Amino acid sequence: MGLVATTANIAGRVLVFGGMGQVGQGLVRQAGEGAVVALGREHADLTDAAAVEAVLDEYDPAVVVNAAAFQPVDLCESELRQAFALNSLAPGMLAAACERRDIRLIHLSTDYVFGSAQQTPYAESDCPRPLSVYARSKLAGEHVVLTASPRHCVVRTSSVYGRTLPGRGTSPFVERMLRRAMDEEPTRVVDDQVVSPTYAEDLGAALWTLAGSDRAGLFHMAGGTPASWYEVAERVFRFAGRLDLLGRTTTEEFGAAAPRPSYSALRSERWSELGIDPLPGIDDGLERHLATAHPELAG
Numbered sequence: 001m002g003l004v005a006t007t008a009n010i011a012g013r014v015l016v017f018g019g020m021g022q023v024g025q026g027l028v029r030q031a032g033e034g035a036v037v038a039l040g041r042e043h044a045d046l047t048d049a050a051a052v053e054a055v056l057d058e059y060d061p062a063v064v065v066n067a068a069a070f071q072p073v074d075l076c077e078s079e080l081r082q083a084f085a086l087n088s089l090a091p092g093m094l095a096a097a098c099e100r101r102d103i104r105l106i107h108l109s110t111d112y113v114f115g116s117a118q119q120t121p122y123a124e125s126d127c128p129r130p131l132s133v134y135a136r137s138k139l140a141g142e143h144v145v146l147t148a149s150p151r152h153c154v155v156r157t158s159s160v161y162g163r164t165l166p167g168r169g170t171s172p173f174v175e176r177m178l179r180r181a182m183d184e185e186p187t188r189v190v191d192d193q194v195v196s197p198t199y200a201e202d203l204g205a206a207l208w209t210l211a212g213s214d215r216a217g218l219f220h221m222a223g224g225t226p227a228s229w230y231e232v233a234e235r236v237f238r239f240a241g242r243l244d245l246l247g248r249t250t251t252e253e254f255g256a257a258a259p260r261p262s263y264s265a266l267r268s269e270r271w272s273e274l275g276i277d278p279l280p281g282i283d284d285g286l287e288r289h290l291a292t293a294h295p296e297l298a299g
């Protein structure tokens with residue numbers, strides 16, 4: 001089954017909440033000049049229903065992408081109100097407001113909705129088992145979006161790396177690791193949590209294709225190579241020429257506030273519907289990212 005619509009229909013008519021973040025910016029760059037309108041928190045606070053309705057009326061988009069989230073996984077354990085406000089209630093309000101205006105919503109979610117039940121990548125048809133407040137708040141967000149309209153989409157992704165705007169979004173793992181290598185800080189990283197590292201540019205291109213299609217429902221969009229956080233860090237420290245600074249640790253020893261799945265890599269049963277290739281793995285994606293974002297370090 002091929003793609004049934006084209007992005008020419010929606011160019012200039014896509015509005016992105018969380019548009020200054022990592023995923024939002026990947027979409028902005030891949031869609032191309034003027035194709036999407038990226039909104040930061042200063043344009044509309046997603047928890048303010050009246051502000052969101054006003055922005056929808058002002059821009060009159062065909063498609064809305066929601067890449068805004070409350071993401072600090074450990075902080076969510078103590079800040080339940082904030083986590084559920086932005087990750088569950090706000091997407092519910094946005095989904096209903098979009099449905100009333102015939103707007104399709106594409107809402108971003110996470111691999112952390114899965115627990116540690118299996119050691120092979122999870123597909124869309126696998127049953128979530130969230131372990132943390134963050135994961136439960138994101139799963140609730142998925143539910144309110146998908147039940148608000150049969151046209152809305154939820155896209156689960158995993159461990160995104162890509163370019164960031166200064167002072168925007170959550171500091172990504174790859175950039176934190178690179179900073180530690182440059183600052184010569186000995187670093188130990190968990191080797192017993194496996195994810196699907198995803199390049200924001202590749203995800204942005206796939207989101208753009210989805211936006212131009214008429215597909216609905218749940219999609220997994222993540223990099224093609226499952227890897228532990230240590231294996232991600234290993235590539236970054238090697239790139240910086242400081243692999244000597246990196247060591248392994250375990251989830252138990254690290255002792256984070258929020259529980260995390262030991263395995264949450266994703267695969268998709270729905271790629272063929274979009275007529276595009278599955279996203280490349282970390283070796284390909286991380287090399288492109290580091291060479292583009294940090295050319296001064298590229299050998």
Ligand SMILES: NC(=O)c1ccc[n+]([C@@H]2O[C@H](COP(=O)([O-])OP(=O)(O)OC[C@H]3O[C@@H](n4cnc5c(N)ncnc54)[C@H](OP(=O)(O)O)[C@@H]3O)[C@@H](O)[C@H]2O)c1
Binds near residue numbers: 066
């Ligand atoms: N990053 C990952 O590894 C990862 C993994 C799996 C799933 N995801 C999902 O992917 C989506 C995007 O993640 P990301 O990495 O792009 O996040 P990000 O870089 O932290 O960007 C999120 C953006 O949300 C905006 N935001 C925060 N609170 C807001 C509010 N109340 N109203 C409006 N905007 C608000 C922030 O705006 P300001 O810049 O103005 O603060 C920020 O730019 C999220 O749904 C996340 O759950 C991400």
